Amino acid sequence: SSILEIRNLRKVYTDGTSALQGIDLQVQQGEFIAVIGPSGAGKSTLLRCINRLVQPSEGTVMFNGMDTTKASGGQIRKLRREVGMIFQSFNLIERVTVLRNVLHGRLGYMSSFSGALGLFSKRDIEEAMHILHRLGLHDQMYKRADELSGGQQQRVGIARALSQQPLLILADEPIASLDPVTSESIMKHLHTVCREDGITCLVNLHQVDVAKKFATRIIGIHKGSVVFDGPPEQLTDEA
Ligand code: ADP
Numbered sequence: 668s669s670i671l672e673i674r675n676l677r678k679v680y681t682d683g684t685s686a687l688q689g690i691d692l693q694v695q696q697g698e699f700i701a702v703i704g705p706s707g708a709g710k711s712t713l714l715r716c717i718n719r720l721v722q723p724s725e726g727t728v729m730f731n732g733m734d735t736t737k738a739s740g741g742q743i744r745k746l747r748r749e750v751g752m753i754f755q756s757f758n759l760i761e762r763v764t765v766l767r768n769v770l771h772g773r774l775g776y777m778s779s780f781s782g783a784l785g786l787f788s789k790r791d792i793e794e795a796m797h798i799l800h801r802l803g804l805h806d807q808m809y810k811r812a813d814e815l816s817g818g819q820q821q822r823v824g825i826a827r828a829l830s831q832q833p834l835l836i837l838a839d840e841p842i843a844s845l846d847p848v849t850s851e852s853i854m855k856h857l858h859t860v861c862r863e864d865g866i867t868c869l870v871n872l873h874q875v876d877v878a879k880k881f882a883t884r885i886i887g888i889h890k891g892s893v894v895f896d897g898p899p900e901q902l903t904d905e906a
Pocket residue numbers: 679680681682721722
């Protein structure tokens with residue numbers, strides 16, 4: 668069944684930039700989709716419209732039965748709990764431990780930063796530790812996030828998103844600041860955990876080779892419009 672259905676999505680920023688010019692997309696649960704296109708094509712705006720970091724100018728975004736373009740404050744908070752985000756610059760809380768970063772994913776960013784771990788339930792802590800094990804980060808749990816390498820930090824980013832038990836993960840250029848070997852490892856981790864947990868994933872990439880290797884479907888965006896939508900093997904060089 669469709670988890671995401673986007674119709675005629677348009678975004679014109681306040682400075683007049685037309686970033687999305689009528690996007691139509693249907694996404695089935697469990698798809699692992701790479702969104703590709705040159706810088707400025709509108710990939711980031713598309714992801715940001717889905718979780719309402721950006722307010723669309725026109726169109727509908729049905730997510731799990733809700734039109735998110737009309738969501739109120741409370742519905743937007745619910746939406747953001749159901750949609751995990753992964754960022755190019757990781758966006759971790761740098762001065763707290765890896766474990767605590769993951770706990771904040773699970774409990775929301777409103778929970779206290781400074782209190783002892785005792786504020787979290789035993790079950791929450793065990794679940795966070797389990798997720799860190801899955802991402803090979805069990806030895807890094809008590810390190811500060813900013814002590815880790817870029818690849819390790821992005822694995823924490825994946826762990827934090829997973830800890831929300833999201834229906835959908837949106838990853839905005841998650842490997843753009845990593846070297847090729849680390850990039851591949853991150854994509855492998857992301858792909859594996861999404862498949863294991865049945866999570867739908869949209870990942871923005873500018874590396875076509877990486878997109879072809881991991882995605883089950885590729886969406887090509889150019890100047891705010893979809894110019895390709897199909898399986899990786901149908902993507903030819905001119906697309
Ligand atoms: P909105 O139209 O959604 O209200 P704004 O124009 O207020 O968006 O911009 C939101 C943020 O994006 C601001 O911090 C602004 O500096 C930044 N921004 C503005 N122009 C660009 C751009 N061309 N590319 C990326 N970010 C931009």
